Amino acid sequence: MFLVNRRRFLAMVLSLPAVASAAVTAPNQDTATDLVEAMLSRAHVPRHSNELWVLVDDKEATLSVFRGNALLERFAPISLGRAGAKTQRVRGDNVTPMGEFHVNRFNYESQWRTFIGIDYPTPVHARMALEKGIYSQADYDDYFDYYRRYGRPPQDTALGGAIGIHGLGSADPDIHGRYHWTQGCVAVTNDQIDRLAALVGVGTRVVIR
Structure with a gap:
């Protein structure tokens, strides 16, 4: 089981130079948003030369799969949430959350052919929710209690x-090609999801920016 300690996690995040700078200079209510943006500014750099990772680009409406810096696949156009992509998402707003995530599950019997789940909301999103008043302190504590117990973020907050x-x-493929239509997920064609599922695995890093 993957154990998360809130204090250790936040200490680790704040130790990153770009993130630490944002945390020091930003007003308190915006600190978490700046942490997400700071992470995104560095997230396009592969962790090592052989890392397989995924980049979802909101502005370009593309999904790219890389091995290190080498492009393996690029799917376009993709569809995101009807309300676009933002660093802050709340339940029911049809926003695709931006940030750095990891694949944590597969559902090959999904109504969408295959569903590749990611570990949203991350601890950084939880902190942002606390500082913006979306989470109470009790909600925030419950988030980490659940994460420590089950090794994954709660899905019903x-x-x-x-x-x-x-x-x-x-x-409808025609609607997919013309509009952002999902409730917050990233959608690709059936052929593309088959190709993507054959490449990625649990633990693959996914950057949505």
Whole structure:
């Protein structure tokens, strides 16, 4: 089981130079947002030369798979949440959360053909929710208690959940090609989700920016 200690996690995050700078200079209510943005500014750098990782680009409407810096696949256009991509998401707002995530589950019997789940909301999103008043202190503590117990983030808080990358299933490919139509997930075609599922695995890093 993956154990998360809130104090150790935040200490680790704040030890990163770019993140520490943002935390020192930003007003308190914006600190968590700056942490997400600081992480995103560094997230496009592979962890090592052989890392397999995924980049979802909101502005370009693309999903790219890299091995280190080498591009393996690029899917376009993709669809995101109807309300676009933002660093802050709350349940039911149809926003795709931005940030740095990891694949944590697969559902090959999804109505969307295949669903590749990610570990949203992350501890950074939880901290942002606390500082913006979306989470109470009790909500924040409950988030970490759940994470420590089950090794994954809770999916039924004010931040919502069930975020991932999926295919179309029986959805209209024409609508997919013209509009952002999901409730917050990243959607690709059925052929593309098959190709993606063959490449990635549990633990693969996913950056949404």
